Amino acid sequence: MTLDGGDAETVRRAIETGDPLPGTDGFAGEVDGALVRGVLGRRPLFVDDADDESVANGEESWAFDPTELDSPRSLPAGTRRTPDGRETQVWTLPDPEPTTNHDAAVADLRTAIRESASHLPDGDIAVAFSGGVDSALVAALVDGPCYVVGFPDSHDVEAARTAADAMGVDLTVVELTHDAIERAVPEIVAATGRTNAMDVQISLPLYLVAERVAADGHTHLAVGQGADELFGGYAKVAKAPDDPRVEAETVRGAVREMVHSLPDQLERDVLSLRGASVEPVAPLLHDAVVEAALPLPGELLVDDAGTRKKALRLAAREWVPDSVADRDKKAVQYGSLASRELDRLARQAGYKRRMDDHVTQYVESLVSEE
Structure with missing residues (x-):
């Protein structure tokens, strides 16, 4: 190829x-x-x-x-x-003026989502499902079996169960364990070439759910990647310009900062999923959806009440129940408790929080043992 x-x-x-x-x-x-x-x-x-x-x-x-x-x-x-x-x-990201017609912007986004759904690849597709609006929308578009990954008491497992009940979709729970984390870390590093704590924490739930999906015979895993970046899903974006983690002076500018971070993030995610023998499918990153997202005004990214991803939530109501479309969720490394438990394993192995970047040091120690 x-x-x-x-x-x-x-x-x-x-x-x-x-x-x-x-x-x-x-x-x-x-x-x-x-x-x-x-x-x-x-x-x-x-x-x-x-x-x-x-x-x-x-x-x-x-x-x-x-x-x-x-x-x-x-x-x-x-x-x-x-x-x-x-x-x-050769190519740079368009920077259109913000649209002033909110209803038309949401309608255009719905049309773009339908366009994306019409381009799903051939193959047996499962869905990484955490119960939030992103993965719920993807599940409605793909109509495949859903998988959630996390420790038994994690936010994502509970949220996915209630959302699956509301949507009437088939859900498989992939329970994380410490043994699975310790085994997977070197495999993730081998696939991605990255040992820093944040990249590994994010990759862990993706990799382990993809392993199960592949073992069940599915060739593709549909994910909600890109939605937080394109539609204003991060707390630091909602707080712009007061959050020091973003440089922009407006919510819309902060969203653009996040979009520019996608190449590095997507490289990690794609390599992690391919390392687990599945091909990723990201319907919310199709060109049509990106093109519909870029002109969204700040009010349709984060509204006056602080609701993030406002336009996406409004558009998603065509496919998912309001209770799911309006639901907040945590980032996968936190919602699954993968981040917390990797930190716990690091400390149990002697890498204390007072040490510089202790989780990364622990990750590197697991790799060196291979």
Whole structure:
């Protein structure tokens, strides 16, 4: 396979026109001898920086999987790289003016969600389901079996059960254990090349639910990735400009900051899921949905009452019960308790909180034992 996502003709047109959102769910690979990676980095692509001789000869060492290269470097999102090693930024994210017609904006978002659902891939698709609006909407679009992962007393397991009851969907609970975490950590590091605590904490529930999905015979796992970034799901966005974690002066500006963080996050998530032998499907990151999200005004991202992802919640009511559409949820590493329990394991192993980045040190110790 030389192109992951999209098709060669669509990508050629996107190169010629500079269209960053040509109607795909992301693409990366080789087209007409050059490497390309779409604007949001939804598909990972790596080049081998150690292979200077091949570049000099007009050849290229590259891969979708970084473990196949000696010195992998992620090709930046939106980039085209020619055989001589020259990289050009071909696509940048559009920055439209905010829409003033709120009803029309929500209607456009609903249309975009339907468009995304019409492009679901062939294959046996399961759904990563945590009971929040993002995964509930994906479950309604995909209509596949749902899986939630977490420790028995976790927020996500309880939320998923009540949402599944409200929606009448089939739910499988994948219970996390300390043994599973200790086994999975080195496998996640091997797949992603990352050992920092936050990346591993986020990857753990994704990886372990994907393992179960693959074991049950499913080839794809549908996820709600991108919704928090595109639609204003983070508390730090809602608090802009008063939260020091964002630089923007407005909620809308803070959302754009989050969208620009997607390439790095999606690379981690895709590699984690592929490491567990399933292919990710992210309906809320289809070009049509991204295009509908970008012009949303601040009031449809976070309303005056502090409700986050306002537009997405309004649009989702066409597919999910109001009680689910309006529900708040925690980030997966916290809602599943994966973060808490990885920290507990680190401390039990002697890596105390007074130590610098103690969880990362613990992760590195597990890898060194392999």
